[in-house]
Amino acid sequence: MIRDPEVLDALLDSVSRFVRGRLIPAEAEVEETDAIPPAIVQEMKELGLFGLSIPEAYGGLGLTMEEEVRVVFELCRASTVFRSIIGTTVGIGSQGILMDGTPQQKQLYLPRLASGELIASFALTEPEAGSDAASLRTTAVRDGDSYVVNGTKRYITNAPQAGxxxxxxxxxxxxxxxxxxxxxxxxxxxxxIGFGKKDRKMGQRGAHTCDVIFENCRVPAANLIGLEEGRGFKTAMKVLDKGRLHIAAVAVGAARRILDDALRYAVERRQFGQPIAQFQLVQAMIADSHAEIYAAECMVLDAARRRDEGRNVSTEASCCKMFATEMCGRVADRAVQMLGGAGYMAEYGIERFYRDVRLFRLYEGTTQIQQLIIARNLLRDLAEGTPAGGGGAFRSGKES
Structure with a gap:
């Protein structure tokens, strides 16, 4: 599904150079200051990273899903907080407008999102509505030409920077x-609209979340996505299917970086007269990590291609999100173990990744929610007489 391999390779090369030359050297500063330098954000805008998933007609790069995950593989070799600043705009913040918005809504907002002029946030989670998104309590009551919104949203990524x-x-x-x-x-x-204080988190310093409080906030009726009530949950689910593939790709990229750092340490660190990389039990951790990263990468690419073909990938997206994020946690844990005491020390960076990647198993739906989605989809398919895996997953690859 790659439309132009040469153009994609050039983009991947640019992202890779940016990661090595700008992002990785800035990781310690971001961890220390809890902020991404504005100059780096500006460079991300100039590279077009805010518009990865927005069509070219609106000023974006218009990448296919497969192209997007390949870019994310490269971008997330640096601290994943850099990806976070673009993530809500590339994914859940803009895709609802793209998928279900009116032509006027798309024309008004998508060009400004693609350029990075606006950062979009996705306000779904509430104090008492997380995984059970259908039970949300925030209300929007029609009053003339506007809706009056009341309620509180929680853990909203990029809320302090959102446009x-x-x-x-x-x-x-x-x-x-x-x-x-x-x-x-x-x-x-x-x-x-009011904002709570920035959340203090286990990791992800430089990526900010906070409560967003709506108190009699008037929203023009023209801003109802699609100008149709009652479609919001369906919009959210479509957005989350795509977002889960994106997060799975984030986990693959981060795991690659973690293993690379652990490998370099294992080759340089000597014990008992030889590099610890020569010890078979260390080699087992290296091999297990590489095999799992490879498996997750293959899963993500396969699911992305299926989505590009127009297939329903709800089950596959949940499989990818579940496996890749759990895999990343295991790779981070093994890396700490390989580094030993150094792995527990901040100066080596592995403990930061260990903390940062723990989030992946929680947002965009916890691992347990992905398990429920996968099982329920398979049971539904069985009842409808559809083969397990969404039809043809283990045969010719054609949709049945």
Whole structure:
């Protein structure tokens, strides 16, 4: 599905040079200051990284899913907080507009998102609605030409930097489930929006989250995505399917970097008169890590290609997200073990990755939620007479 291999290779080379020359040298500064230098953010804009998934007609790069995950593999060889600053715009912040927005909404917002002028955040999670997204309580009540929004959103990535929110709110209070949820584009500067203090997290310093509080915030009715109530939950689920493939690619890229650092240390560190890389038990950890990274990479590329072919990849996206993020956690744990005491020390960087990648198994749906999705989809397929794996997964590769 790669449309132009030469152009893609040039993009991957540019990202790789940027990672080596700018991002990796800045990792310690970001960890220390809890901020990405503005100059680096500007360079990311100039590289087009904010517009990876936005069509060329709106000023983006318009990458296919396979192309996008290949770029993410390279980008996430640096600290994943750099990816986080573009992640909500590339993924869950903009894709709802792209998938279900009106032509006017797309034209108004997508060019500004692609250029990085606006950073988009996805406001779905609430204090009492995380995995159970259909139970959200934030309300949007129609009042003339606008909706009045009240409620609190929690752990919203890039909220302090956001220019707009893709907001999920309940427009039908009588409908307690998913059918009562609608999606809105909300200007982050709107009166009635307040922000909690930045969350103090286990890791991911430089990537900021906080509560977003809506108190009688008026949102123009024209900002209802698709101008149709009750479609918000479906929009969110479509966005999350794509986002799960993206996060799986993030986990693959981070795991590659972690293993590379651990390998270099194992070759240089000597014990009992030889590099520790010569010890068979260390080699076993190296081999297990490489094999799992390779398996996850193959899964992500396969699922991305299926999505590019127009297939329903809900099951495959959850498989990728579950396996790749769990894999990354195991690779990080083995790397700490290979480095021994040095792995526990901040100066070597592995402990930072160990903390940072722990998040991957939580956001975009926890591992346990992915297990539920996979099992329920397979049970549904069985009841409908569809072969396991979504049809033809182990045969010719054609959709059955």
């Amino acid at each position: 707009i929110f893709t907001l999920m709110a309940r427009t039908d209070p009588k409908e307690k489930g998913a059918a009562g949820v609608s999606a809105f584009i909300v200007d982050a500067r709107s009166p009635g």
